Amino acid sequence: MRSSLRSLVAPLAVAMALSLSAPAIAQQQQQQPSSVNPTASSVQERQLLEALRAGTPGTGTTLHGRITIPDTNASNLIQPQGQAWRSVHQGLMHWIAAIAILGMLAVLVLFYLVRGKIRILHGISGIRVLRFSAFERLVHWMVASCFIILGLSGLNVTLGKFLLPQLFGEGVFATFSQWAKYAHNYLAWPFMLGLAFMFLMWVAHNIPGRIDIDWIRRGGGIIGSDHPPARKFNAGQKGIFWAVIIGGGTLSLSGFYLLFPYYAGGVLGGQFWNIVHGVAGVLLIAVIFAHIYIGTIGMEGASEAMTTGEVDLNWAKEHHSLWVEEERVKASIHPQAPQPAE
Amino acid sequence: MARMKFLCDADRCIECNACVTACKNEHDVPWGINRRRVVTINDGKPGERSISMACMHCTDAPCAAVCPVNCFYTTADAVVLHSKELCIGCGYCFYACPFGAPQYPRVGNFGSRGKMDKCTYCSGGPLADNSLAEYAAYGANRLAQGKLPLCAEMCSTKALLAGDSDMIATIYKERVLKRGYGSGAWGWQTAYKETIAT
Numbered sequence: 001m002r003s004s005l006r007s008l009v010a011p012l013a014v015a016m017a018l019s020l021s022a023p024a025i026a027q028q029q030q031q032q033p034s035s036v037n038p039t040a041s042s043v044q045e046r047q048l049l050e051a052l053r054a055g056t057p058g059t060g061t062t063l064h065g066r067i068t069i070p071d072t073n074a075s076n077l078i079q080p081q082g083q084a085w086r087s088v089h090q091g092l093m094h095w096i097a098a099i100a101i102l103g104m105l106a107v108l109v110l111f112y113l114v115r116g117k118i119r120i121l122h123g124i125s126g127i128r129v130l131r132f133s134a135f136e137r138l139v140h141w142m143v144a145s146c147f148i149i150l151g152l153s154g155l156n157v158t159l160g161k162f163l164l165p166q167l168f169g170e171g172v173f174a175t176f177s178q179w180a181k182y183a184h185n186y187l188a189w190p191f192m193l194g195l196a197f198m199f200l201m202w203v204a205h206n207i208p209g210r211i212d213i214d215w216i217r218r219g220g221g222i223i224g225s226d227h228p229p230a231r232k233f234n235a236g237q238k239g240i241f242w243a244v245i246i247g248g249g250t251l252s253l254s255g256f257y258l259l260f261p262y263y264a265g266g267v268l269g270g271q272f273w274n275i276v277h278g279v280a281g282v283l284l285i286a287v288i289f290a291h292i293y294i295g296t297i298g299m300e301g302a303s304e305a306m307t308t309g310e311v312d313l314n315w316a317k318e319h320h321s322l323w324v325e326e327e328r329v330k331a332s333i334h335p336q337a338p339q340p341a342e
Numbered sequence: 343m344a345r346m347k348f349l350c351d352a353d354r355c356i357e358c359n360a361c362v363t364a365c366k367n368e369h370d371v372p373w374g375i376n377r378r379r380v381v382t383i384n385d386g387k388p389g390e391r392s393i394s395m396a397c398m399h400c401t402d403a404p405c406a407a408v409c410p411v412n413c414f415y416t417t418a419d420a421v422v423l424h425s426k427e428l429c430i431g432c433g434y435c436f437y438a439c440p441f442g443a444p445q446y447p448r449v450g451n452f453g454s455r456g457k458m459d460k461c462t463y464c465s466g467g468p469l470a471d472n473s474l475a476e477y478a479a480y481g482a483n484r485l486a487q488g489k490l491p492l493c494a495e496m497c498s499t500k501a502l503l504a505g506d507s508d509m510i511a512t513i514y515k516e517r518v519l520k521r522g523y524g525s526g527a528w529g530w531q532t533a534y535k536e537t538i539a540t
Contacts, residue, residue, distance in 0.1 A: 042353070042389035045528050065383040065393075068359060069376050074442060077381040077395055078532055082440040086404040089434070157410045157432060165412060174411045174428035181430050261433065271437045 045078075052080065061268055073266055085271040089158075093275070097159060097282040104286040108293045118221070118299040120315050127313035129327065131305040136201060140306055143194035143244075146187045151285045153180035158278060188255050195248045198241075205232045206241040211322075221319070232323045240291050247284035251277060343418045344506035346463055346485075347534070348494065349514055350394045352525045354501035357382055357392035361493035361502055365396070368464070368492045369481025375445040377461040378493055391525060394493070394502050397422065397443035397461035398533035405435035405444065419485065421463040426479050429457045440532045463504070464491040511538045 048063050062079040132140070156164070156177060165173040212235035218228040220236055228234075233241065254277035257264035264273050295302050301315035316324045357380050365371065365378045378396035399422045406414035406422065413428035414435075424435075435458060436444040446455035466483030469476035476483060484492060494504030503510040511527075515538060518524035527538045 040523075042525050043384045043391050045526055046531070048383070049531070063383070065381040066385040067379055067381055068357075069362065069379055071374070071376060071379075074376060074379045075381060076442050077383065077393060078440050078529060079442065080440055080532060082404055082438045083532075086408055086438045089438075090407055161410055161412055170412065170428060174413065174430065177411050178430045181432060258433075267437060267442070270433065274434075274437060 049078070049080065073262075076267070079267055081268060081271060085274070088275055089278075093158060093278050096279055097155070100282045100286040101289070104289045108289060108298075112293075112298065115222075117297065120301050120312060121225070121227075121318055122314045124301070124312050125314040128308075128310035129313050129316050129324070130309055131311045131316070132309045134309065137306055137309055139194050139197045139201065142190055143198060143248075146191035146194065147284075147288065149183050149187050150191060151281065151288070153184040154278075154281050155285070156180050157184070185259060188252070188259070191248070192252045195245070195252065199245055202233070202241060203245075206238045208235070208238060211235075212238060227318045227321070229321045230319065230323065231326065232320060234319065236294075240287065243284065243287045247280050247287065250280040251284065254280065343420070345420045345508075346399060346505065347420075347507045347510060347530075348396065348398060348463075348491075349503040349510045349527050349530070349538075351501045351503065351514060351517065352391040352393050352528055353521075353523065354499045355380070355392040355394055356499055356501070358498060361394050361497055364492045364496050365461070368484075369462075370477075371459070371481065372447055375447060375459050377443075377445065377459070393528045394497075395441055395529065396493070397439075397463070398441055398529050399461075399463055400440075400533040401535065404438035404440065408434040408438045410434060415468070417465065419463075419465070421465050421485070423462055423465065423467055423480075424458065424460070425468045426457040426459075427468075431455050431457055441529060464489070507534075514538055 045063070052061070052063065061081065062076040064076045067075045157180070160173065160177065164176070168176070211229065211231070215228045215230055215235040218226045220234060221227050222236070254273040257269060257273040258277060261267075261270045264270060295306065301312050305311045313324070359380050362376060362378050362380060366376070369377065371377055378394060380392050380394045382390060382392045384390045399420060401420075403414060403416070403422045405424075406412075406416070409424075410432055411428050411430055413425045414422060415424070416422055431446065433444075433446070433455070436442075436446070443460045444458045445460060446458060462480050462483075463485065464482060465485035466472070466476045467480035469479065471486040472483050482492075484490065489495065491504045494502045503513060514524070514527065530537050
């Protein structure tokens with residue numbers, strides 16, 4: 001019995017002796033500077049960047065820390081997304097712009113060569129019908145003139161450097177770009193105001209309906225010489241209206257975030273909204289090219305609607321038959337309204 | 343010519359912010375602009391490190407690529423500088439820069455934020471070297487006087503190194519070899535697509 005107890009105690013005592021001496025050995029090892037590696041536990045840039053790339057939760061979007069200067073944005077140490085934004089802005093963006101704008105121009109030229117100018121089939125009647133009031137025209141031209149300058153200055157800031165400095169010299173180009181930027185920033189406001197008025201004035205006339213499906217099915221008079229019935233705005237014009245409202249709205253929102261960058265969440269927000277702004281801008285420019293085409297050289301009697309505000313009765317009958325009927329009914333209800341001279 | 347770079351040895355930086363102060367003083371940098379700052383990562387946790395960061399004068403600099411008026415240029419010493427005469431203050435370099443280097447004198451509204459300002463590696467701008475006009479627009483031009491950037495020159499622990507890429511990399515390698523550790527050249531992979539093998 002005793003011997004068996006001793007046989008149990010002996011290994012226990014050895015184990016205890018070993019465990020007591022272990023910390024002493026560890027301490028000895030720590031005193032050796034060559035075996036210490038403070039960076040074993042230190043924060044490593046590569047690991048942080050890899051965690052960012054993998055989208056590890058809790059890492060955020062930038063390598064950031066604490067700073068002691070008041071500018072809290074400076075706490076971002078590295079934000080690798082700048083490289084991605086650069087490649088989109090300097091690569092894909094140029095392609096989108098070129099394809100949208102040059103593609104639309106090519107389509108329009110081709111269309112003009114095939115279809116020619118759309119004439120008034122029954123000739124000019126000489127009877128004028130008021131289509132757009134002075135206020136409607138004022139709003140249209142306010143938005144249009146702002147958009148032309150906004151579009152050109154916008155294209156300049158993205159694509160201008162590939163052509164203009166070589167033509168006019170770097171200094172002249174930079175001065176021009178500076179003024180173009182001011183114009184872009186300040187004309188954005190009358191553009192947005194006009195956009196709001198446009199929406200309120202014309203939204204009631206631009207609700208899509210069954211008549212629009214019929215109009216599209218019959219080619220809208222664009223393909224073939226059919227003249228499907230339409231109210232004040234046909235399906236094509238409704239398309240332009242909604243493109244301007246949605247495109248202009250997108251441009252307004254993204255532009256606001258670019259003007260006031262820290263509302264959009266700093267650099268990343270700026271990068272995102274810049275791309276949204278650029279894509280929406282070139283797409284709307286392409287749409288507006290088609291709008292300008294059909295309103296001027298593409299169709300006889302169309303441009304007068306937005307210049308004098310009055311269109312020829314035959315033009316109105318061919319393109320907006322139901323609208324002419326509505327106007328006629330209105331005029332007969334209110335006979336005191338001025339009648340067009342016969 | 344030399345290929346000038348910055349290298350911050352994070353194992354030496356004690357976050358004294360003297361580089362930040364020296365930079366502001368040397369170039370008379372306006373209120374609200376910091377061409378250099380010290381960021382502390384994992385503050386208060388084991389393994390915390392501080393890194394002094396400014397413009398890294400990147401190879402194939404993103405700011406220069408996206409600038410709509412081509413106001414950036416790279417000097418013979420591979421320092422990325424810009425012309426404030428050409429700059430239109432659009433903010434594109436600010437979006438593209440991985441290091442948050444571009445600064446604007448008036449914050450908030452990008453419409454009137456003014457000309458961009460950033461670290462010049464103490465080498466002025468496109469105006470005549472050490473002229474008053476150059477000092478007013480870009481700050482001191484120490485490189486033209488044969489001196490290195492002040493932030494690195496006065497760093498008390500010599501954590502921040504400035505100079506030719508090969509030379510500062512050699513110094514850093516020797517340090518790592520001698521002390522047996524090193525947390526790497528912060529930002530080099532992003533700025534130069536290379537790092538220091540230790």
